[in-house]
Amino acid sequence: MDAMTLKLMAEIGNPVKARMYLSANQTNWGQNAFVAIPFDTKEYDYVGMIGGLGTASASFTVPFSGWYLVSMGCQFATTAANGVVACSIGNTSSLANIATGSDWDTTVAGPSNEQLTCSGVFVFAPGTTVAAAAFQSIAATGETLSGGSNITWMSIHLLCEGFS
């Protein structure tokens, strides 16, 4: 197979991939619960997997059964006190039911730049919604999730079709 055929095969064979990010800081992040990250900007999405941009329903919807690579990252900016920050991958009805990621329990007041990641290869049924969430136990108000395409992001990429 020559390079052109290989490239064509890859292009045609796998357009099922997408990435989105949060562009602006989100202030007053909810306390003591996984809160959906309202990703608001699409970077690429060739088959229409992204929905709910800018809302608590921001997610990917899986078009057919398969093995998918999902990864996400987010960051809490300067925080006022010590406590737990964490992140997760779930669906829009249960935000931590697929995987949990980084989980920092800070012991000194005033940490900053708490960067969290979560990733994995998962098997999804058609129509599954895949979202990301962030958790903080620090304060009822005042905690900020940082925006930026390189800071708070999420991607999905089909690896192969089927359940087996």
Add this chain to the structure above:
Amino acid sequence: MDSQMLALYAQRHNTYRFYAYQNAAQSVGNGTTVSLDTILRDPNNNFNTTTHAYTAPVDGYYLIIASLRVAADTANTFFSCQLSFTDFITGTTYQPFGEGVPTSIAANSTNTCVKMAYVATLRKDTTLTLLSNVGVANNTLPGQTNVYMSGFCLSIR
């Protein structure tokens, strides 16, 4: 050859993958390129152990897995990992952050490790490097299982 056979063939003959790690300890600071000096796998010869960079052979979507560990973290210093590459979608430098240990949890801890998994949109003939971000310079804890970066081309642009 039907489409399924073609897909299988493409997967088996995809040589756009690599695994490099650090063998010699390094003092890393803020924005330091991690000195990945040893190649474990690189069938298409795209990784340079002098520049510590992977040169993308094609525009593509690459799964990048990276790990960075320091031997002894200093009190109240920030520590994270970050990729740097040219994004083929925008044509500009892109530097996504991975895991980052916050200031207070890192106080005087040892063997601190941060990781990331990212689908990077690498532009052909441009380089990908792994960066460190630390508040105070620290020495890495080198080794194949501690400081490494691997990549696999998932699909082509």
